[in-house]
Amino acid sequence: MDELRSARAGADAASSGVIAFDSVSKTYRSLFRPPVRAVEEFTLSIGRGEIMGLAGPNGAGKSTLISLLLGYLPPTSGRVTIDETSPRPYIERNGIGYLSELVTLNPQWTLEGALERLALLAGIAHPLASQRVEAVIDELGIGEHRQKKLKALSKGNLQRLGLAQALLRDEAILILDEPTHGLDPVWTQRFRDLVQSLRTPTRTMLIASHNLDELERLCDRVAIIDRGRLQRVVDTRRPVATDVASLYHLTVTVGAEHVPAIFPGARSLGQGQFEIEPGDAAVLNRRLADLLARGSLITALIPAHSRLEAQFREAVRSAGGNA
Amino acid sequence: MKRARLWSYMGWQARDFAFERGAPLLIVATLMAFPVIMELRKIRPAISTTGQAHSLVVSGILEVLSQFSFIAVLIGINGIVSNDRVRGYYRFLFAKPVSIPRYYAQAFVVNGAGLAFSALTVMVAIYAFGYPVFLPRALLMVALAYVSLGGLGFLFSTVARFDWVLMGGTWGLAQVLRAVYPAPQSRAGRVLDVILPPYHRLRDVSLELAGGDPTDTRTIAWLLGWGVTAFILGLIILRRRPLAT
Secondary structure: OHHHHHHHHHHHHHHHHOEEEEEEEEEOOOOOOOOOOEEEEEEEEEOOOOOOEEOOOOOOOHHHHHHHHHHOOOOOOOEEEEEEEEEHHHHHHOOEEEEOOOOOOOOOHHHHHHHHHHHHOOOOHHHHHHHHHHHHHHOOOOOOHOOHHHHOOHHHHHHHHHHHHHOOOOEEEEEEEOOOOOOHHHHHHHHHHHHHHHHOOOOOOEEEOOOOHHHHHOOOEEEEEEEEEEEEEEEOOOOOOOEEEEEEEEEEEEEEHHHHHHHOOOOOOOOOOOEEOOOOOHHHHHHHHHHOOOOOOEEEEEOOOOHHHHHHHHHHHHHHHOO | OOOOHHHHHHHHHHHHHHHHHHHHHHHHHHHHHHHHHHHHHHHHHHOOOOOHHHHHHHHHHHHHHHHHHHHHHHHHHOOOHHHHHHHOOOOHHOOOOOHHHHHHHHHHHHHHHHHHHHHHHHHHHHHHHHHOOOOOOOOHHHHHHEEEEEEEEHHHHHOOOHHHHHHHOOOOOOOOHHHHHOOOOOOOHHHHHHHOOOOOHHHHHHHHHHHOOOOOOOHHHHHHHHHHHHHHHHHHHHHHHOOOO
């Protein structure tokens, strides 16, 4: 029911969204190989000012969806629109900020040269283009590499260049495909701060990532896709007070011997840590109270999976079951 | 609405041409011009006063320039669209507000200018070091080769990954079919003569054009028509066919 409700919510929003996938399917055909159905009957709408996440296992169809959204691939059936226009006409008129999973630019270009070129293509006039290039170089901390050829840049620096070029202009739409891929923890955090600073009521963002924790932190909703189908849309801004995770990691430093008696089925992970399956919230609280009453000292109680991760696992599992 | 500053981007396209195609062009130019220059230096004292010998030398230089322009066009046009598609560069370039046909049409013009410049360099080298004759009309020959052959190369580059294979295949097939079905003798030959690209006439017409001789304008129009039509078809394909495969 949850799945149905989520999918229906997405379909309802389709009419008012800036980005809309309407029953989109994509089948790759080849002369010598059987056809591959990459996306099937995909319907999703992303509203103005919304940050939408796109999650799915490898080969789920995320990259195909992004190529459809950029107009680099035509849908086999259905319709993709940006601001009620087909993708290519929209992009040719307005442009979008886009970072692909792999930064595919000519390896012979220098970092600064690449940004200057892309600034011109972004429609920024000459004196302003140089200022914008300087600004994004500064913002992404890649000044020391400006004269290096792209082939000499590390994966992380290439990724920062990719982000820099996506931010050259104040775009209304940003599409970021695995944006923190290759970034170190410091820059991953800076990227998250950057995304938060880019949030405005008029800017729409789509972030595809394998990192569910990242999507949960950054996005308003996350679409989970598997085997080319939309499995569910998780509202990550929904209040979580009533939610109970299915599995917790419980750490007890004193009186750990009481845990198996109070939580039947608890699995010891060693050093006073247990994996417990609490049932509902009332049961969890009653059992924790019992544990405390027996003199145990609880130092940590952490959901084994984030809410999104739990939904993701369930969605992918049920998609596998339906396949 | 914000459009790409494609006009300003032309400088970068020229730079790409120089860096990516400059080295092979320089090698071909050197290999072709160097022996000619050395030979001309040897015979120059003997022929400078003789009218007939002078004409022969000019014809020889034009022949070399004709061969150079043919090879240079293949180098200049190869992969003009397909390289970006195969290597995935298009993903970043065309997320910007860029008209894809306009971008590549401009690249076609820039590469053509680059080829004219390289041919001019060969001509200046021959003039300065080989034989004091400068033949600016040879640039018309380069332009004709570029528009007629390059237009077809552009079309192939929009549809295929290995455009140079298609180019060579088309050329070879046209030659074979023309040999098997000669135009005046058979009905098939007469039909094929109209359908097939008329590149078998390119060399003769180019030499007439460059030498200032009376030229067959109908054949020139035929060659240019083929190239321009193929080029326009390429632009239509770029407008209609998505870049990803």
